[in-house]
Amino acid sequence: MxxxxxxxxxxxxxxxxxxxxxxxxxxxxxxxxxxxxxxxxxxxxxxxxxxxxxxxxxxxxxxxxxxxxxxxxxxxxxxxxxxxxxxxxxxxxxxxxxxxxxxxxxxxxxxxxxxxxxQGELTDSIITVGNISLNRTTFELSSKYGSFRLANKEFQVLEMLMTNNGQLISTEKFMDRIWGYESEAEINVVWVHISYLRKKLTALKANIAIKANRNMGYSLEMIK
The missing domain is CATH 3.40.50.2300 (Response regulator)
Incomplete structure (x- = not known):
């Protein structure tokens, strides 16, 4: 937020x-x-x-x-x-x-x-998509195979993806909503955090994945 x-x-x-x-x-x-x-x-x-x-x-x-x-x-x-x-x-x-x-x-x-x-922004303290849950109070990402406590930006990136499940989110929107108006961070910082999250989802044997749409952004999708 x-x-x-x-x-x-x-x-x-x-x-x-x-x-x-x-x-x-x-x-x-x-x-x-x-x-x-x-x-x-x-x-x-x-x-x-x-x-x-x-x-x-x-x-x-x-x-x-x-x-x-x-x-x-x-x-x-x-x-x-x-x-x-x-x-x-x-x-x-x-x-x-x-x-x-x-x-x-x-x-x-x-x-x-x-x-x-x-305002209805946090209707649930825990978001669940597939076999993965994200606790908005403890910032813990978990499945039955384990859990990780996410760092600040990791948490916010995944929260955006999970609350907009299946929707494409542009890199620019991540930058605007998470890094802020006057951030000096390079735009590839989004890709870096996506990479960290992918590794954690893999370790948790998630049945969801963060998919990249070239030059458009990222979305959360079920693994078939």
């Missing part, structure tokens, strides 16, 4: 980015409201973590603007304020949930999972 983090405190932003990436999210981090709106207008995200007190355009106005443009991406608001009125303003503006600083990492991750579930 791809997250836009809007937090002007650089130290906190860096810490949250590290936490989210460790939890297998892709993260774009910006530090003011103008950049937040630009990214939200030009990119697709699964959720936004949005601080209220940010420069140029405050978080409430950012939220009102995207809701007025019919962007229904789940938004988790962050604020240093604890008054009920501030929470009400954020929720009335279209926030899906509200978290007051300071907060525990586990609570942030739990609330993030909650707001994305409400």
């Amino acid at each position: 791809r997250i836009l983090l809007v937090e002007d405190e650089k130290e906190l932003s860096n810490a949250l980015t590290a936490i989210l990436k460790h939890s297998n999210y892709s993260v774009d981090a910006v530090y003011d409201g103008e950049d937040a709106l630009y990214y939200l207008e030009t990119q697709n995200y699964d959720a936004v973590i949005l601080d209220v007190m940010i420069p140029k355009i405050d978080g409430i106005q950012v939220l009102k603007t995207i809701r007025q443009s019919q962007n229904h991406v789940p938004v988790l608001m962050l604020t240093a304020k604890s008054e009920i009125d501030d929470r009400v303003v954020g929720l009335d503006a279209g926030a899906d949930d509200y978290l007051t600083k300071p907060f525990a990492t586990k609570e942030l991750l739990a609330r993030l999972r909650s707001v994305t579930r409400r």
